Amino acid sequence: MAITSPKQKEELAKQFKINPEINTRLEAFMKSEPGLVDFVKQLPREQLERKFLLRKMQDQQQREGYTSKVKAWLEKPEQTEVLKAIRSMLSPVMKPERQEQLIIRQAKNLIRNTGVKLS
Numbered sequence: 001m002a003i004t005s006p007k008q009k010e011e012l013a014k015q016f017k018i019n020p021e022i023n024t025r026l027e028a029f030m031k032s033e034p035g036l037v038d039f040v041k042q043l044p045r046e047q048l049e050r051k052f053l054l055r056k057m058q059d060q061q062q063r064e065g066y067t068s069k070v071k072a073w074l075e076k077p078e079q080t081e082v083l084k085a086i087r088s089m090l091s092p093v094m095k096p097e098r099q100e101q102l103i104i105r106q107a108k109n110l111i112r113n114t115g116v117k118l119s
Contacts, residue, residue: 069118070107082110
């Protein structure tokens with residue numbers, strides 16, 4: 001990591017939110033895994049960027065996969081009452097794309113709160 005001046009550190013601290021609890025845990029992990037820290041420090045910047053973006057891509061794919069499962073669950077005939085109840089809470093003047101987003105969000109909340117298992 002490059003050495004930064006105190007002024008730059010203050011600017012970075014303002015730009016990035018730092019959770020002290022997470023930071024403490026990360027520091028402890030880094031101390032317990034010096035070989036891993038050295039390995040990461042020696043990676044070229046492009047590799048680090050690609051690894052970071054790969055993780056972000058995997059997270060996005062996982063979210064999209066869960067969303068498609070929720071949509072499939074809502075389309076089942078036995079969920080018509082749930083869908084009606086969710087639609088009744090939405091404003092009729094809302095754009096259709098926004099309505100779909102909110103329907104999915106409400107369905108996810110319902111699944112989480114009631115413990116429904118999606119297959």
